[in-house]
């Protein structure tokens with residue numbers, strides 16, 4: 210079996226600062242959402258605490274779950290508690306940046322984060338419509354201009370700095386596989402979207418050199434529009450003609466109607482899922498399918514954030530928590546306990562149940578509260 214990947218250079222002081230800044234500024238946005246929508250509006254005073262915990266009092270499941278997670282986050286930070294049957298904010302729960310001037314100064318110094326943070330400010334600004342009128346915050350992205358919204362999504366998926374370690378997990382796991390394989394390999398990517406994982410990999414000279422070992426790469430997603438963005442980029446940036454050995458196809462991981470080449474069990478050396486598996490409805494079903502598709506010794510390479518307690522985590526799933534797709538999963542005690550990103554424990558139990566043997570987590574479990582984002586390689 211290959212050795213663990215070394216990601217010590219990825220989990221660096223610079224990345225630690227990115228996470229620290231994200232927690233700080235997005236934490237401010239979350240408090241603004243709470244203060245504007247629940248305190249200034251009088252809703253918190255008007256309703257007893259259990260009222261907010263009843264889905265019937267919210268226009269959509271997204272509004273309900275978002276409210277629940279926001280309250281859990283503030284309670285876990287010690288800034289919201291139940292007093293006399295009502296939620297009561299602590300005096301320290303204030304708006305630390307009412308004019309957005311601090312965040313503006315930060316973004317002027319860190320322009321690579323501007324699009325992401327601007328989008329999250331947009332979610333804050335449409336939050337009343339999301340929470341009380343049942344709109345999906347993805348509407349914020351649409352901005353009445355489809356092309357602009359696709360360009361924004363493409364940029365977020367490719368460059369969001371907090372999720373960067375996952376790209377390295379995929380790059381290094383594929384390089385390890387290609388370097389050690391005497392024969393051409395077959396790779397299936399699910400939820401490939403705009404192709405963030407391959408875009409990152411194809412910028413690495415070693416990966417480009419090794420990519421001749423890829424015999425067939427299936428690039429699949431549920432969205433044809435995203436696949437087209439991915440395919441266009443790969444064709445533009447791929448002098449080694451990897452694109453000629455790729456199949457681009459719509460595949461819904463909840464149905465697994467696969468391209469012909471993958472219909473036989475044991476047909477794939479590696480399966481890649483960059484930040485997608487938390488979106489499938491029946492996690493166990495998809496993992497079972499993946500296990501049967503893999504050749505013996507094959508690997509499932511997955512990236513994600515590992516769920517932590519709310520005060521260390523909700524900022525990172527703020528954007529997704531305003532999308533209806535984040536709450537589609539079928540929950541299953543012991544295996545899939547929460548919507549959205551899973552805990553390392555749920556991953557481990559679900560992968561073992563599907564038949565995977567060795568599982569390498571990045572970062573290691575004891576470091577997850579610090580680094581949050583990463584991935585895993587699970588072996589058949």
Ligand SMILES: C[S@@+](CC[C@H](N)C(=O)[O-])C[C@H]1O[C@@H](n2cnc3c(N)ncnc32)[C@H](O)[C@@H]1O
Pocket residue numbers: 366399400401402403404405406429430431432435460461462463482483484485488489490
């Ligand atoms: C958060 S994005 C991950 C980024 C993506 N890997 C990329 O590079 O663009 C999740 C991706 O999973 C896709 N997706 C969501 N549910 C899916 C499903 N059931 N089957 C296949 N793809 C799905 C979405 O269309 C989206 O492209």
